[in-house]
Amino acid sequence: MAKYLIDANLPYYFSLWKNNDFIHQYDLNDCSTDQEIWNYAKLNNLIIVTKDADFTNLILYKLPPPKVIHLRVGNMKIKEFHNFITSIWPEVEKLVNNHKLVNVFLDRIEGIE
Numbered sequence: 001m002a003k004y005l006i007d008a009n010l011p012y013y014f015s016l017w018k019n020n021d022f023i024h025q026y027d028l029n030d031c032s033t034d035q036e037i038w039n040y041a042k043l044n045n046l047i048i049v050t051k052d053a054d055f056t057n058l059i060l061y062k063l064p065p066p067k068v069i070h071l072r073v074g075n076m077k078i079k080e081f082h083n084f085i086t087s088i089w090p091e092v093e094k095l096v097n098n099h100k101l102v103n104v105f106l107d108r109i110e111g112i113e
Contacts, residue, residue, distance in 0.1 A: 005046040015082070
């Protein structure tokens with residue numbers, strides 16, 4: 001069963017999230033707006049992984065579910081992005097267990113309760 005919902009602004013063909021723990025927004029035909037994605041994630045107890053600041057704004061004013069992992073790393077080449085996310089993903093998973101928001105920057109990872 002999926003734990004993470006990957007937002008449309010992130011690559012679809014990405015080896016890290018090609019397993020049963022991840023579902024991509026493109027696989028959800030009925031979810032296109034931020035609110036629809038939010039509601040789907042909430043209903044299915046999924047953690048939203050995104051580069052979209054709108055989800056961070058929502059989680060700061062609401063209680064989970066869903067939780068949000070906000071990738072605040074700017075534009076990167078796909079290989080560089082893949083290597084970076086793969087290297088920090090174990091730490092992100094630990095933080096998201098106890099935080100409603102995890103902000104991922106190039107130089108640090110922050111959890112917000």
